[in-house]
Amino acid sequence: MNAxxxxxxxxxxxxxxxxxxxxxxxxxxxxxxxQMEAALSAAFDEIRxxxxxxxxxxxxSKWSEVSRDAAExxxxxxxxxxxxxxxxxxxxxxxxxTFDISVGSLQKAWGFFKGTGRLPSRAEVAAARAKVGYxxxxxxxxxxxxxxxxxxxELDPGGIGKGYAVDRVVEILQHRGFDTALIAGSASxxxxxxxxxxxxxxxxxxxxxxxxxxxxxxxxxxxxxxxxTSGSYEKFFWAEGRAYSHILDPRTGYxxxxxxxxxxxxxxxxxxxxxxxxxxxxxxxxxxxxKPEGFHVFFCExxxxxxxxxx
Amino acid sequence: xxxxxMWKDPSALGLLKGTAVNYLLVERHDDLGPVVDRAxxxxxxxxxxxxxxxGVTVAEGKWPGVKLSESGxxxxxxxxxxxxPWVDSNxxxxxxxxxxxxxxxxxxxxxxKEPRLFTESYLTAVADAAAYGxxxxxxxxxxxxxxxxxxxxxxLETWKKITGAAGFFAARRDWSDYLPQAxxxxxxxxxxxxxxxxxxxxxLVARTNQQYRIVLKTKVSESSFSSLRAVLYADAExxxxxxxxxxxxxxxxxxxxxxxxxxGELSGVLATDEHPRYTLRTFGKGRLAxxxxxxxxxxxxxxxxxxxxxHRYELLRFWNGGAVGSYFTTAPDRKQAVVHMLFYAxxxxxxxxxxxxxxxxxxxxxxxxxxxxxxxxxxxxxxAVELHLPPxxxxxxxxxxxxxxxxxxxxKE
Numbered sequence: 001m002n003a004x005x006x007x008x009x010x011x012x013x014x015x016x017x018x019x020x021x022x023x024x025x026x027x028x029x030x031x032x033x034x035q036m037e038a039a040l041s042a043a044f045d046e047i048r049x050x051x052x053x054x055x056x057x058x059x060x061s062k063w064s065e066v067s068r069d070a071a072e073x074x075x076x077x078x079x080x081x082x083x084x085x086x087x088x089x090x091x092x093x094x095x096x097x098t099f100d101i102s103v104g105s106l107q108k109a110w111g112f113f114k115g116t117g118r119l120p121s122r123a124e125v126a127a128a129r130a131k132v133g134y135x136x137x138x139x140x141x142x143x144x145x146x147x148x149x150x151x152x153x154e155l156d157p158g159g160i161g162k163g164y165a166v167d168r169v170v171e172i173l174q175h176r177g178f179d180t181a182l183i184a185g186s187a188s189x190x191x192x193x194x195x196x197x198x199x200x201x202x203x204x205x206x207x208x209x210x211x212x213x214x215x216x217x218x219x220x221x222x223x224x225x226x227x228x229t230s231g232s233y234e235k236f237f238w239a240e241g242r243a244y245s246h247i248l249d250p251r252t253g254y255x256x257x258x259x260x261x262x263x264x265x266x267x268x269x270x271x272x273x274x275x276x277x278x279x280x281x282x283x284x285x286x287x288x289x290x291k292p293e294g295f296h297v298f299f300c301e302x303x304x305x306x307x308x309x310x311x
Numbered sequence: 312x313x314x315x316x317m318w319k320d321p322s323a324l325g326l327l328k329g330t331a332v333n334y335l336l337v338e339r340h341d342d343l344g345p346v347v348d349r350a351x352x353x354x355x356x357x358x359x360x361x362x363x364x365x366g367v368t369v370a371e372g373k374w375p376g377v378k379l380s381e382s383g384x385x386x387x388x389x390x391x392x393x394x395x396p397w398v399d400s401n402x403x404x405x406x407x408x409x410x411x412x413x414x415x416x417x418x419x420x421x422x423x424k425e426p427r428l429f430t431e432s433y434l435t436a437v438a439d440a441a442a443y444g445x446x447x448x449x450x451x452x453x454x455x456x457x458x459x460x461x462x463x464x465x466x467l468e469t470w471k472k473i474t475g476a477a478g479f480f481a482a483r484r485d486w487s488d489y490l491p492q493a494x495x496x497x498x499x500x501x502x503x504x505x506x507x508x509x510x511x512x513x514x515l516v517a518r519t520n521q522q523y524r525i526v527l528k529t530k531v532s533e534s535s536f537s538s539l540r541a542v543l544y545a546d547a548e549x550x551x552x553x554x555x556x557x558x559x560x561x562x563x564x565x566x567x568x569x570x571x572x573x574x575g576e577l578s579g580v581l582a583t584d585e586h587p588r589y590t591l592r593t594f595g596k597g598r599l600a601x602x603x604x605x606x607x608x609x610x611x612x613x614x615x616x617x618x619x620x621x622h623r624y625e626l627l628r629f630w631n632g633g634a635v636g637s638y639f640t641t642a643p644d645r646k647q648a649v650v651h652m653l654f655y656a657x658x659x660x661x662x663x664x665x666x667x668x669x670x671x672x673x674x675x676x677x678x679x680x681x682x683x684x685x686x687x688x689x690x691x692x693x694x695a696v697e698l699h700l701p702p703x704x705x706x707x708x709x710x711x712x713x714x715x716x717x718x719x720x721x722x723k724e
Contacts, residue, residue, distance in 0.1 A: 015429065016377040016396070018633025019660025023396045025377055027386065048660045055661070057631060117622070184379065187391040196386040206380065208391035212610055214381055216389075231392035263390060 010197055011036060017044045019051040020161050022186045026169065029180035029196060039176045043169045043183075050165045053081065054157040056104065056113075066146050067104060067154045070137075074145035082144045085137070087270070088160060092134035094290075095278035100250035104154025105131040110255075112246050119244065129253035162189040163228060163273030170269075182222075188229055189269045192222025210260035210300050217308045218298055220265055228272035230280050231261030231300075249281050256281040260306070265296040287311055312336065312449035313360060313422075314346065315456035321349035323460065330474035331481035336360040336448060368412040369448075372401035372421035375439040376432055377634050377655050395518075398634050398655045403513040405445035406491070407501060410525045417445040427454040430469040431657045431705055434476050434679060438706035441480035442638055442651035444487035449473060476679045476706075483677075486649055486708075489640035493524035494624050495616060496535065496542040498550075498558070500528050505546045508609050512545065515613035522626045522639050531557055541567035541620045545606045549575040563595030569616050570599075571606035588615060628666040635663065648711040652703075659702040665709075666697045672713030678703055684710065 013036050016025040024047055030036040055061040059068075066075050077085070091099040104113070109128035111118035120128070131152035138147040162185035169183045170191050180194040182203045192203030202223030206216035210231055220227060232245035232255075249256040258280040264272040275295070279287040284299050288311050291297055300308040312327075314337045324346065334356045337343055350357050356364065363369045380389035381397045389397065401419050408417045419440040423432075440447040451459070458466025480486075497516070499509040516523050526535045526542070531554055536542065542558060544550060550558065559578065562568045569589075579594030588611065592599040600619050606612050622628075627637050627650065636653040650667055670691065675684035687709060688699040698709055 014379075015658065016634070016656040017658040017660045018631075018635075018654060018656040018663075021631045021633070021661075023377055023634040023656050024660075025379060025396060025656075027379065044658050044660070051660050182379070182386065182388060184388055184396070186396050187389050187393050190388055190390055198386045204384075204387040205390045206382075206387065208389055212608060213389070213391045213393070214610055220390075227390050229390050229392050261392060 013037065013040060015040050015044075017047055019047045020054070020165065020185070021057075022162055022188075024162075024165065024169075024186070025182075025184045026173075027182045027196075028173065028178060029194075030178055035176070036178075039173055039178055042176070043172050046168050046172055047165050050161070050168065053078075054161045054164075056155065056157055063155060063157055070146045071148040071151045071153060074140065074143065074147040076143065076145045079144065082139065082141070082146075084160070084164060085146060086139055086141075088274075089134055089137060089139065091274045091278075095275070095282070097134065097251050098249065098278040098281040099159060099274055100132060100134045101155050101157070101159065102132050102134055102137060102153050103248060103250050104156040105152060106248050106250065106253055107156055107158070108154070109253075110244070110246070110248060112248075117244060117246065125253040132250050132253070159277055160270060160274055162186070163226070163269040163271070166191050166226065166269035183269075185269070189226065189273050190222065190228075191226040191269050193224060195221075195223050207263050207298060208261075209306070211306055217300060217306070218263075218310075220296075222265070225265055225267055226269035226272045227263055227265045228269065228276050229261055229263040230276035232256075232258065232280075247277060247280055258283065259299050259301040261300045262287075263298040265298075266292075266294065271295075284311065313451075314338070314343070315451055315460075316340070316343070317453075317456055318460055319343060319346065320460075321346050324350055324353060324355070326459065326470065327355070327474075331478045332449065332474065334358070334364070336363075363418065366415050367418050368408050368415045369418050369420050370401065370404045370408040370445065372404055372419040372440070372447075373399040374421050374424055374432075375400050375435050375655065377657075396634055398518060398636065400439055400514075400517065400636050400653070400655070401445070402439060402443040402636060402638060402653070403510075403517045405440055405443040407510070407513060407525055409444055410527060411501065419445050419447045420450075421447065422450040423452040425452060428452050429657055430472055433469065433473045434705040435653070435655060437473060437476040437480070438653055438679070439636075441477075442653060442706065442708075446477075446480075449477065472679075479677075479679050485642075486640070486651075489642050489647075489649055491522065491524055492626055492639040492641060492648070493522045493538065494540045494626055495521060495620060496524045496526045496539045498526040498528050498531065498535075498542055498544045498554075499546050501525075504548075508545055508547075508607065508612065511609035512543070512612050512616075515609055516616065517636065519613065519617045520625070520627055520629060520632075520635065520637050521617050521620075522637070528554055533557070536561040536566065539566060540624045541569055541616070543612070543616055544568065544570045544574065545612055547573060549573055559594070562597035562599060565596040567598045567600060567620060569602075569619055571602040571604075573605065574601060577601060586615075586619070589619065625666075626668045630664040630666075631661045632663045632665070633659070633661075637665075639667070646712065650709045650711070652700075652707045652709070654704055654706070657704075659704045662700060662702055664697055664699050666692070666695050667709075667711065668695045669711075670694065670713075671696050671711040673711070674698055675710050676700065676703075677708040677710065679706055 014027045088101045105128040107113045109120045136150040184190045195202045202221035207218045209215040209217045245255040262280045266272045297311040312332045378397045501509045579592035582591040589600040634655040638651040641648045674687045674689045676687040690697040
């Protein structure tokens, strides 16, 4: 309501930012354009800050410093980064090593770091695989430091960065009094805050058909929920007559032979993003046994016909 | 520019003083008569909004920018593993219209749908047409038009930026004569039963940042294939005998043909590598990739083409680019190259890098907000340069000199 006691007109603003090698888009409903613009500005500042902190492309980022120095000495990090790394190790333990932020050297061996993929030799994979292992990441809560007990470990933020940023933006918008927004880290990490006036069930999100992502195989309505999707059908390369996906199994060092795509719907974007890959790698049965209450998982599997279903 | 209906006072023409706006499209209304009269007196060309002037072809476009989903449905998003959002761009349409209507100017008709847009959205609209050699018909949203008429500071600032961007491209009109660099040629008549597939393929190939050349099948010559790695022939009917010969000569010399089963009788020897949707054959020094089923899905055609040609032949490759579009051109005298980059997000968070195939001595960066170019950090590699750009928004162009490309040079579409 405005000062005259009238119900103010609901405005909708939509703005996007390129960051983390991706594009974040926020659609925000509110009544005061100035406050809305200020909230979007604060959200984008936060995304920039996280891009600075979590980038493995920027040598000066804290993330890069940890990768570079933690095998030599304990690296002290911010409480926020310490907590995020702790969450990552928890994901690794619970996923039986199929989620692992220490896959940086494998990503490089397969040419997915600043590249479009290449087929490495067995020896190269073995050498890179030897530098992977979340067990080698030692966190000291008292000193708030990170230490690697093995040389060559390189952290890769690819599996958590966007999801974490989306969750942080949700917090910022809520803190500023907004209750209706869609926050999308490209198409792969999306959070629906409240429900838009156009659809009271929530923000409509179409899950793409892995064989033609412009078509939808399912729709979900996000109301204070997030969705993330991982799939082998978009980022891959061909070599020696077969396709190699960018989803690497940290335990083997090779691309996972999983389904075509996995989507996870859960209350937090970080959880969604982190769990899509373990569910992809471990498959439907493992997922059914291990997914927490309140998580909804959508599998699309290849075959003569596309088979997609919710767990 | 499309003259806002509410600007009835001829004094509003003063806003155009010193800008690149020289043509007014005005709705036929009696109350705009004084504006039309004054505009003509002041040397502006004026035409009715519904009828473009001679020498101009109008391309119906979409409002360019990042979208929640391709459908454009409000408050509806698309979920998938991609790190790239859907982007609407009119660049491919400008290029195709220019190829189909040589000798005419291409104007893009894309009107704002939102009641009030951000300034950067307008800059994208200007650049998305102009980078590809077209001109966006400036069309203001209602609130902006009102704000400008009411002399509101913010609205006037936006207006200044819009006309500044238009002026930037007007001052570099020679860039429109530059020739597109391409790895892939797309051969078609782009009409009739081939229209949907080929138009959408152009749109989607552009989204991959694969550099392509439009080749009209009625105008194919030997030079149509110069410097290309591959050609795509996806028309519903097989090529005429002469065209078939020309394409096969290109393949024999080392190129690749990507086509569908309608191509007709196949030559060559089956290759050992496999593709789920294509049969691969070697022919002379080159390769044939023939789809196992009819080519009817532009999404698959576009994405398969990029993979079949191989990422190693990409002329441009972006890192941290975000929602980026690109157009790589060279001057007719071959002394300069320009890489046009369109950043469709409203705001830029990080610093993009781009790898440009070929070797160059100097690079300078042009952006809409500066009158002079900036130097840009350039890392020289074996057969390419990698450019590390500062955070740039909406549009940037890198002008490269001292060119020594991997292949031969571009040609007019």
